Amino acid sequence: MIEILHPVDDRERIEALRASPHLDFVDAWTQAAPEIAALDLLDHVDPDTPAPPPIAVTDDAAVERHSRYLVFGWRATLVRLPDADVHYRLKTARNRFLLTGREQEAWSRALIAVAGLSVGASALAACALTGARRFHIADSDELSPTNLNRVAGSVCDLGVSKVELAHRLILEGDPYSQVTTFPAGYTPQVAARFLGVDSTGPTVIIEEIDDVEMKIDMRRRARAARIPVLSATDMGEDVILDVERYDLEPDYPIFHGRGEGFAAGDAADPAQRLQMALAIVGDEVTPRMAYSAGQLGRSVISWPQLGSTAAAAGAIAATAARGIVCGRPIRSGRYRFGVEQTLLGAAGRHDGWNELGPADFTSAVEAMAQRKRPG
Structure with missing residues (x-):
């Protein structure tokens, strides 16, 4: 490059x-x-x-x-x-004492693997800004106009692969960084290289893949290799962070048990794939997110996201990754960062036309699954 x-x-x-x-x-x-x-x-x-x-x-x-x-x-x-x-x-001069010299050195040596470069692009940027220097990055997509609501990019770069744009961003901030790219994205065919099975593996993985089958595949392999996995999901204005410390708990259940029990062929069925995704996400959605998600395939073409929340999710994932690398006591579990509740309180939630409660969200999801079933 x-x-x-x-x-x-x-x-x-x-x-x-x-x-x-x-x-x-x-x-x-x-x-x-x-x-x-x-x-x-x-x-x-x-x-x-x-x-x-x-x-x-x-x-x-x-x-x-x-x-x-x-x-x-x-x-x-x-x-x-x-x-x-x-x-x-x-x-790193302005990081001093927020990170000790020893922590900064550990962060510079760590290998951070990022798969999926929407929220992942925000996480990658936050890792690089704070001094991470070694990366594996994977994504198969090119920058398109609808990406520009959540990926910091330029109309001049439309059609350029997200991996190349991310690689450029890292090198422009620190050209001495070491970056290995996976422009076909994360797949079972590249899993051994991405996870470093035949060499030194990543210190931590930040997983932001859209494909639920690949989410589970990666975790199964990361668990076997004892590599911790982080995933930040933007839920309207809120962020959900999943932490799976396979390095400390090699038997920890995938997605805290939500990703267990699915067979390899389940994702071939669109209805089952939706059920897999919703089992992982759960019902921890904001009222507006519930409505938007319930419109998937009808009036919404893909998972609804806001750029402000994607940036926050990436920053939270990067902070957790750095904490793990630096030996801070970050435990496995699901963490919710309730921005809407913090800023709006209970009074800020109301029954607008673009908002759903939990029961209505469940009904909308069941209707989506029914539409996706053959026949």
Whole structure:
């Protein structure tokens, strides 16, 4: 995706690129040098990590030794950037003491696997923003106009694969990141590579796949490999977070028992697939979400989602993933983040035309299942 050039070893290539009229040039040291100088003046108080060596930012030769030149082809841009260690110090400077040095190091080394890049794209971005540097990412879709309500994208990128766009986003924030892409999405055919069965596996998985059969397939394999799985589901304005600590509880039931008991062929039947999905989701839906979900296949083409909730869901999943990596006591279970109840209270819930109560939602779901049955 990008070229990373050494200022000495690749001098001729760099000079040729600098001379090209087709490439813009950005010298990140313009901003980095004063920031490094300011950081070098601060007290070092973290008892578990050594103080980084200071950099003589007024010495051009020293700055060049700590530089790399990066070519971003899709932006037609050459960037002179601090090397991997210095860049990471700058990128994580404002994380200090919210994360200890030891936790930040663990987060940088962790391998985060993200499957499904709608809510998953928000989770991936939050992981990368806070300093994760190693990823597996999987999705088979391209960016389309209806994605733009919940995926931060550009109309200029319509038709580009979500995996490529996510890869670009990671590298533009930290070009020293290691990313393995799965552009066909998560399938049984790539499961061994995605889960690292034949090598070092992911530290944690963030699963945001639409296909319920693949959700269950991944969990069965992750449980066997003892890899924890997280999944954040946006429910109108609310977020549901599922935590399955297969690393600590290798016999923990899939989706807390909601995903057990389904046979491999069940998902071939549309009605049964709907029942599988609803068994996993449960009835923890907001009144407006209940109405929208009840309209699937009638006046709504796919699962209703709001971009604000997708962003919140991604941030919650990323926070939980980082907590697991850093050894914080995050337990298996289902967690509800009730934004509507918090902001609106009981008085904010009323019987609008676009709202359903639990009983009406159950009836709507049964009607959907009936419509999907053959004959």
